[in-house]
Amino acid sequence: MTGLKMKKPVVLLVKSRSRGLKVPNAVPPLGILYLAASLRARLGAEVRLLDAYFEPAAEGAVRAAVRELRPDAVGFSCLTAEYPLALKMAAAAKGESPGLPVLLGGPHPTSDPEGVLRDGADAAVIGEGEETLVELVRLIVSEGPGWRAPGLLRGVPGLAFRAEGKTEFSAPRPPIQDLDALPFPAWDLLDYRRYWQVSGMSTMGKRAYLPLTTSRGCPYHCVFCHRIFGKAFRARSPESVAQEAALIKKLGAGHLEFYDDIANLDAPRFARILELLAARGPDLALSFPNGLRADLLDEPQIDLLKRAGAREVSVAVETAVPRLQKMLDKNLSLEKTTRAINLLADRRIFTRGFFMLGLPTETAAEMMETIRYAHRSRLHMAFFFTPNPYPGTELYEMFAKAGRLPAGASAADYEYHAAPFNASEMSDLEYRMLYKWAFLGFFLNPARMYRAARDGGFGWDMPLRGWQLLRNSISFGHRH
Numbered sequence: 001m002t003g004l005k006m007k008k009p010v011v012l013l014v015k016s017r018s019r020g021l022k023v024p025n026a027v028p029p030l031g032i033l034y035l036a037a038s039l040r041a042r043l044g045a046e047v048r049l050l051d052a053y054f055e056p057a058a059e060g061a062v063r064a065a066v067r068e069l070r071p072d073a074v075g076f077s078c079l080t081a082e083y084p085l086a087l088k089m090a091a092a093a094k095g096e097s098p099g100l101p102v103l104l105g106g107p108h109p110t111s112d113p114e115g116v117l118r119d120g121a122d123a124a125v126i127g128e129g130e131e132t133l134v135e136l137v138r139l140i141v142s143e144g145p146g147w148r149a150p151g152l153l154r155g156v157p158g159l160a161f162r163a164e165g166k167t168e169f170s171a172p173r174p175p176i177q178d179l180d181a182l183p184f185p186a187w188d189l190l191d192y193r194r195y196w197q198v199s200g201m202s203t204m205g206k207r208a209y210l211p212l213t214t215s216r217g218c219p220y221h222c223v224f225c226h227r228i229f230g231k232a233f234r235a236r237s238p239e240s241v242a243q244e245a246a247l248i249k250k251l252g253a254g255h256l257e258f259y260d261d262i263a264n265l266d267a268p269r270f271a272r273i274l275e276l277l278a279a280r281g282p283d284l285a286l287s288f289p290n291g292l293r294a295d296l297l298d299e300p301q302i303d304l305l306k307r308a309g310a311r312e313v314s315v316a317v318e319t320a321v322p323r324l325q326k327m328l329d330k331n332l333s334l335e336k337t338t339r340a341i342n343l344l345a346d347r348r349i350f351t352r353g354f355f356m357l358g359l360p361t362e363t364a365a366e367m368m369e370t371i372r373y374a375h376r377s378r379l380h381m382a383f384f385f386t387p388n389p390y391p392g393t394e395l396y397e398m399f400a401k402a403g404r405l406p407a408g409a410s411a412a413d414y415e416y417h418a419a420p421f422n423a424s425e426m427s428d429l430e431y432r433m434l435y436k437w438a439f440l441g442f443f444l445n446p447a448r449m450y451r452a453a454r455d456g457g458f459g460w461d462m463p464l465r466g467w468q469l470l471r472n473s474i475s476f477g478h479r480h
Contacts, residue, residue: 009045009141011036012071012093014062016078016086017052025199026053028192030211030259031077031106031129033185038130041183043138049189052085053198059092066096072141075125075133077106080390080414087119094120101140101147105129107226111392113160114167122148124160127228128216130182132158132173175230179216180240187251201289202257202312203352203381204457209255209287210248214241214273218261221329222318223394224356224387233265238272245277245284255285255311264292264301271304278308285457287312291354295336299343306347311457313344316354320373321366324359329394338377345378348455353379356387357435360398360423364430371438375445380452384438386419399423 013036015029029051039045048069055061066074074093078086090102105125109116113124125132135156140147147153150163158173176182187210196208214236216229245256256277264270277284286309294315305313317337318330325332344351355374357367374382389399399405404423422431443449 006043006138006141009039009043009073009137010047010069010071011039011045011137012048012050012062012065012069012074014074014076014086014089015049015051015053016076016082016089017058018079018081019085025201026051026195027200027257027259028190028195028211029077030185030213032075033187033190034182035075035077035105035129035133036186036189037183038134039137040186042134045137047186047189049186051190052089054194058085059088062089062092063096066093066100070097071100073101073103073137075103075105078104078108079106080108080111080388083108083116084410090120099145103133103136105133107228107390109160110228111226111390113169115391117160117162117167122161123153126158126160126169127173127230128176129158131176132156175217175232175234177234179234179236184244184247185212192251200257201259202255202287203289203350204255204285204287204312207255208253209257210251210253211257211259212241212244212248213259214263214270215260215265219265220262220331223327223329223398224390226390226393229261233262235266235269238269238276241273242276242280245280249280249284254283255287257287257289259290261290262293263288264296267296267298267301271301274301274304274308278304282309284309286310289314289352291316293332294340295333297336297340297343302340302343302347302349305344306349310349312350312352314352314354315341317370317373318354318356319359319362319366320370321362324362324366327361328356328359334373341378345380345451350380350452350455350457351378352381352383353377355382355384355438357384357438358422358424358426358431359387360395360402360404362424362426364424364426364434367424367426367431367434371434371441374438375441378451380448380455382438382442384435384442386421386435387423388414388419389421389423390414 013032015032032049036047036049039047048065050061050065052058076086076090093100093102101122103123104116104121109124110126116124139152139156153159153161154170157171159170161168197206217233219231219233248256291314318328319325320334341351353374355370387395389396402423406420409420422428424431
């Protein structure tokens with residue numbers, strides 16, 4: 001069909017969710033919002049978005065959308081814990097329209113493309129998807145049913161697909177270098193105010209917020225990372241970030257959340273972003289729920305965070321044991337991290353710490369060392385996570401080598417709170433007792449709870465969410 005004018009593509013994009021999370025939350029799906037914006041800008045596509053969080057009968061909602069739209073393709077984005085529902089929704093789409101191209105993308109398909117193709121996906125988008133999806137949809141619309149020909153798919157970098165009964169990969173997609181050239185997320189396609197009524201990533205609770213990212217990629221080599229954006233750090237200009245912040249304010253949000261993996265890697269750039277946001281005045285509160293690299297934070301930068309309106313900062317410590325820091329390839333300076341936590345606490349910026357308990361080869365003494373570090377710190381809040389051995393990560397290989405991949409675990413078990421994974425040197429009983437003590441010892445501290453209440457700026461729902469967090473975070477068991 002080369003040379004003919006391509007018809008206007010129609011695409012349905014679906015964000016999958018995990019049913020029954022121990023700590024339920026939902027944030028606006030930035031990934032498919034960026035995809036939708038690129039499809040419209042590059043192909044003039046008609047795009048419909050669907051978030052399964054707000055669809056109690058998600059499979060039925062997908063069938064209805066396919067029936068109404070008659071899309072040229074449907075794409076599902078999912079984390080590993082969200083994959084079971086994505087699989088059901090994909091089957092529903094195929095049931096409604098057997099020839100419909102079903103595409104999967106996001107962290108789980110990137111980590112386990114062979115698995116999603118074996119389960120029936122027509123193609124998996126590997127890594128960041130804006131350019132890959134645009135090219136794939138163009139191919140689907142231009143070629144019709146013949147788009148599945150391996151020779152054509154090999155010409156679209158960044159794909160996994162089936163050819164002659166085996167999984168095949170096209171050439172890797174080079175990372176997008178000019179992030180400023182990407183159109184802003186397609187907020188007009190989503191009723192984003194619905195997310196203001198549910199818990200999100202931040203501890204600040206239910207409030208008018210919207211997220212953004214200022215960069216992609218991280219040069220560190222942590223063994224547990226999915227690396228969907230690669231290891232090369234790529235950054236937007238401070239001016240582009242400030243422009244998007246102004247747009248978010250116009251959309252009615254009073255809080256801005258940063259979802260970067262490592263927003264503060266380039267200190268001068270990060271400082272310039274904060275200066276531009278500070279110059280706006282106090283009309284946007286800032287939160288960094290996905291974390292800043294703590295040992296890169298210095299006093300001038302923390303002072304600038306305060307001046308720019310930062311209410312909340314998360315820091316990922318992972319472990320207080322130097323041996324395990326090295327094993328994880330995190331190599332965080334605990335001395336600098338402690339200093340950063342203290343500086344944040346001095347300025348009453350609500351500070352959360354992320355820790356992993358149950359790492360491969362971790363002993364009871366080492367686990368207690370991490371727990372004591374958290375308990376003695378000036379953190380306002382701590383999350384103690386179960387290490388998740390995601391397929392495709394070095395941590396998965398460590399679990400496999402130790403023979404600690406649990407039998408009977410499903411994709412739904414891959415959440416961070418009290419998941420059924422334990423690769424430590426401890427028995428499950430000893431591990432779970434210490435895990436529960438980590439939470440109880442941290443939160444049942446009156447002085448800490450006073451500081452948290454004083455500095456938190458919580459929404460009205462915080463007492464209930466706090467109780468749910470504590471109760472559910474120490475509740476172990478498989479989910480299916």
